[in-house]
Amino acid sequence: MSLFWSIYVGVLVTSNLGLAIFLYIYGTRVKIPIEGDGTTGHSWDNGHLRESVRRLPRWWAMMSLTSIVVAIGYLILFPGFGNYKGLLGWTSEQQVSEARVANAQKLDQMFARYRQYPVNQLAGDSTARQYGNRLFQDNCAACHGTRAEGGHGFPALTVNGDDGDFVVSTALAGRTGVMPPWGAVLGEQGVTDVANYVLSLSGAPHDAARAQAGEPRFKETCAACHGAEGKGTKALGAPDLTDHSWIYGGDLASVEQSIRDGRTGHMPAWKDRLGEDQLRLIAAWLRYNALTEREASIAAPVADARR
Ligand code: HEC
Ligand code: HEC
Structure with a gap:
């Protein structure tokens, strides 16, 4: 608070309190003039x-008197008198941060129980x-x-959610997945050929002749990240192109x-916002969820083909 507002508040508080004290003393001492019959002399009705x-x-x-004291x-x-901090040095910020520390200690006890198990086991x-x-x-x-x-x-x-440690490490650090644009390298024909080859990897409808033409170009240009079989590289964020799961449409x-324009996906880092303890719990749920979904898709292959 600036000096002006501090003085402003000080003056307001002093004059209010002064008025209260004055009224108290005046109210208890004042003598009201009394008529001969013991009344004020006012009459109604x-x-x-x-x-x-x-x-x-x-x-x-x-x-x-008590309220004044x-x-x-x-x-x-x-604190209440301008910038004066009060003898106890109490602040609302400090009270909040103490409550936060106490809460973190309580949570820590809970997390300690889970820290002794690997994430994949926590999923159970x-x-x-x-x-x-x-x-x-x-x-x-x-x-x-x-x-x-x-x-x-x-x-x-x-897709990769069943790998607890991968989820935790990816989420802690965040990730920017960069797929470079290949239009200039491959040409429009080349893009269509390679795209058909990519579709063939998951058995999606495609032009077989064009896919065949695209295969060698895929091996020389794309395999470094997506793997020779198109299975992807988890650490780079290069997705598996053989499953039925598409980030940008299949x-x-x-x-x-x-392929032509490239793609860039940005996943924020959660290290400072959630921390490892909480991410491990998320990863546990993700693993369970991924395994259940997978079971369901084996039981119902129609649902799987939909993706
Ligand atoms: C703002 C949107 C956004 C939020 C919120 C977000 N993510 Fe992501 N996440 C992404 C994107 C985009 C990618 C793909 C990054 C890439 O292309 O490499 C991604 C990728 C991932 C991957 C890697 C997937 C794989 O198969 O390679 C994991 C694991 C993941 N996120 C977990 C999480 C978890 C856990 C949270 C919550 C704590 C979270 N994400 C919150 C946008 C988000
Ligand atoms: C430098 C590594 C790298 C190379 C080389 C690369 N990619 Fe990628 N690709 C990626 C990454 C990373 C992503 C994910 C981008 C994102 O999440 O935004 C991706 C995404 C894709 C996608 C989108 C997948 C989806 O699920 O929607 C396709 C299709 C693809 N790449 C095909 C190719 C083809 C074909 C080539 C070769 C011409 C190629 N990539 C070369 C890294 C690469």
Whole structure:
């Protein structure tokens, strides 16, 4: 608070308190003039009612005095008088940060129990999964979907989500997946050939002749990141092109666009926001979720083909 506002507040507080004290002393001492009949002389209702005089009740005076004393005591102990900090040095920020520390200690005890297990094992603990699910919904679902099914530009975490340590390390550090544009290198024909080859990898409808023409170009240009078989490289964020999961769409036009113009996906880092303990719980839920989804897709291959 600047000096001006400090003085402003000081003057307001002093004059309010001064007024309260003045009224208290005046109210308990003042003598109201009394007529011969013991009333003030005021009368209502054509003289039937006369206004009498009573001193302030004692309880009222005591209450008034108490509130003045409490107010002065408060202003000495706590901040309230401009920039004066109060004898106790109390601040709301400090109270909040103490509460935060206490809360972190409580959480720490809870996390300590989970720290002794590897993430993949935690996936078998339903309480850990419940915490993880809630944290996922609050922090990750906006991009990755409520069931981690992904969306345009956001990978489904049902694909690599079963690997707990991979999820934790990726989420801690964040990741920027860069797929360079290949249009200039491959030419428009080349892009279409390679796109057809990419579609053939997952058995999606494609032009077999063009796919065949695209294969050698894929091996020389794309295999460094996506692997010779197109299985991807997890650490680079280069997705598996043989599964049915697409980040940017699996129709010919979308795949061509991915290849021609390149793609850049940015995943924020969660190290400072959530920390490892909470990410491990999220990873536990993600693994369980990925395994259940996978089981479901084996049981119902139609649903799998839909992707
Ligand atoms: C702002 C959107 C956004 C949020 C929020 C977000 N992510 Fe991501 N995430 C992405 C994008 C985009 C990628 C793909 C990055 C790339 O292309 O390399 C990604 C990739 C990932 C991957 C790697 C997937 C794979 O198969 O390679 C994991 C694991 C992951 N995110 C976990 C999480 C977790 C856990 C959270 C919550 C704590 C989270 N993400 C929150 C956008 C987000
Ligand atoms: C430098 C490594 C690198 C090279 C080389 C590379 N890619 Fe990629 N590719 C990536 C990354 C990383 C992504 C994911 C980008 C993202 O998440 O935004 C990706 C994404 C894609 C996608 C989108 C997949 C989806 O699920 O939507 C396709 C298709 C693709 N690449 C095909 C190719 C083809 C074909 C080539 C060769 C012409 C190629 N890539 C070369 C790294 C690479």
